[in-house]
Amino acid sequence: MSRRGWRKGRAVTIDSSDIEFSGFSRTLKGKSACARPEKRAGAAALIGDCAASGRTLTVRGGGHSYGDAAFGRGGVVLDVSRLNRIHHADWTSGALIAEPGLTFRELFMIAGPKGFAPAVAPGFSAITIGGAFAMDVHGKNHRRAGGFSRCVRAIDLRLANGDLLHCSREENADIFAASAGGLGRTGAIERLHLALAPAPPSLMRQETIPVDGLGAALARLEENTGAASVVYWGDLLNARDADAVKGAVIAAAPDPAAPPIEAGDWAPLAAPPLGLLAPFYNELSNRAFNAAYGRKLRAARGGASVPLRAHLFTWDGLSAWNRLYGRRGFFEYQFVLPGEHKDRIGTILNRLIENGARPYLFAMKLMQAGEGLLSYGAKDGVSVLVDMPATARARAALDAADDAVADAGGRIHLAKDSRLGAAAFQRLYASSLSAFRAVVGRVDPDGVFASAMIARLGLDGAS
Numbered sequence: 001m002s003r004r005g006w007r008k009g010r011a012v013t014i015d016s017s018d019i020e021f022s023g024f025s026r027t028l029k030g031k032s033a034c035a036r037p038e039k040r041a042g043a044a045a046l047i048g049d050c051a052a053s054g055r056t057l058t059v060r061g062g063g064h065s066y067g068d069a070a071f072g073r074g075g076v077v078l079d080v081s082r083l084n085r086i087h088h089a090d091w092t093s094g095a096l097i098a099e100p101g102l103t104f105r106e107l108f109m110i111a112g113p114k115g116f117a118p119a120v121a122p123g124f125s126a127i128t129i130g131g132a133f134a135m136d137v138h139g140k141n142h143r144r145a146g147g148f149s150r151c152v153r154a155i156d157l158r159l160a161n162g163d164l165l166h167c168s169r170e171e172n173a174d175i176f177a178a179s180a181g182g183l184g185r186t187g188a189i190e191r192l193h194l195a196l197a198p199a200p201p202s203l204m205r206q207e208t209i210p211v212d213g214l215g216a217a218l219a220r221l222e223e224n225t226g227a228a229s230v231v232y233w234g235d236l237l238n239a240r241d242a243d244a245v246k247g248a249v250i251a252a253a254p255d256p257a258a259p260p261i262e263a264g265d266w267a268p269l270a271a272p273p274l275g276l277l278a279p280f281y282n283e284l285s286n287r288a289f290n291a292a293y294g295r296k297l298r299a300a301r302g303g304a305s306v307p308l309r310a311h312l313f314t315w316d317g318l319s320a321w322n323r324l325y326g327r328r329g330f331f332e333y334q335f336v337l338p339g340e341h342k343d344r345i346g347t348i349l350n351r352l353i354e355n356g357a358r359p360y361l362f363a364m365k366l367m368q369a370g371e372g373l374l375s376y377g378a379k380d381g382v383s384v385l386v387d388m389p390a391t392a393r394a395r396a397a398l399d400a401a402d403d404a405v406a407d408a409g410g411r412i413h414l415a416k417d418s419r420l421g422a423a424a425f426q427r428l429y430a431s432s433l434s435a436f437r438a439v440v441g442r443v444d445p446d447g448v449f450a451s452a453m454i455a456r457l458g459l460d461g462a463s
Helices: 040-053 104-114 129-137 173-179 214-223 274-282 281-301 308-312 321-325 339-355 392-407 422-428 429-444 452-456
Strands: 004-007 010-022 028-033 058-059 076-079 088-089 095-098 152-158 164-168 188-195 204-212 227-235 246-252 301-305 330-335 360-369 381-389
Touching: 010 301, 010 422, 040 058, 040 076, 040 152, 058 188, 076 381, 088 104, 104 129, 104 164, 164 173, 188 214, 188 281, 204 214, 204 227, 204 281, 204 308, 214 227, 214 246, 214 339, 214 360, 274 321, 301 308, 330 339, 330 392, 339 381, 339 392, 392 422, 422 429
Parallel strands: 028 076, 058 076
Antiparallel strands: 004 010, 010 028, 088 095, 095 188, 152 164, 152 188, 204 246, 204 301, 227 246, 227 360, 330 381, 360 381
């Protein structure tokens, strides 16, 4: 069964049966109808149909948001994964115009051999560039390069009323700022105008620096801000106290002796059946793994060359790692504090542990202020990431941590969130929420563009 939505003589097929969607963390689910148009005209037709019929529309890219940003409960999901064409490419300047469904893997496979690549990339290459802009995702170089929005010169945005706006930092600048990291609330991106950077070589030179204690880890991160990318991994699960954590800072730079990127470097990778390990994935096994991995990492002093893909897209070879947590899923808590309050990180982590959270994974990165109104970032900031099983105690511990993050002027990364409430969100994003709502009130006053996350955060209304 299907029905057709019409706009300007174009048609798009909508699957009228309820399809169940799930966030990557597997903690939230929702059912909606779904459409996967082959061309931009089909997407525009669907928007017009939903606006006329009063149905909400959720724009979905690769579907890798951890919570409920890429699906609704009711309404229609606009899946843009087939809208992945490149419309223009200038291989002398790196200027490129592409549709939102283009993935980072496809982008590197096409642009890399031409000598260009985005200056910012997330940890998984199956993410789409449209989703990356809507969440303003970051990589291991945020302090140097900012979020992915910095790679975007402009967007062509289809509004709920059917208008197509060209938005940039010079034209419709307020809408551009609301759309960067704006969760798809302002409209559907039809094309992104990218400014690619010179591509790195196919190998990166990584230096591993063993570090004991949270304070020393933060100091080593700051000492390596000149690196092309820098990240910290620590074994907080075995330490049970931030001051006692042991880990390593990993700083990287392009390997000047490495050959350039080739298209063959970006072939699809088979995902191991990690779900089979879920019954054995628990606190005890993670303690053993973290201890072994920590010893291996800390023993790897000095430099070593690693493939660019393994460095940038750490999770490509483990794309189904979320299944390790089983049906209950997991929480990934990623928060950022401005540099002036980074001394509070240890207190927040210790309270999480004391309140029953079990941090299987712990990592930190350096950040700058985010560009978009709802972008993740903070001036001279530090981003902290912890993964844990989705238990009632963990949820309560994270709810309490939200207040501490807000008190320090920090933010929660919405791309990783699956539990934040409207009240906590309003505290965390108070500095820019009024400006964001003002833009939404102009471009989508009837709330056509929505998602389960937008409703959960209280952003489904214009006021």
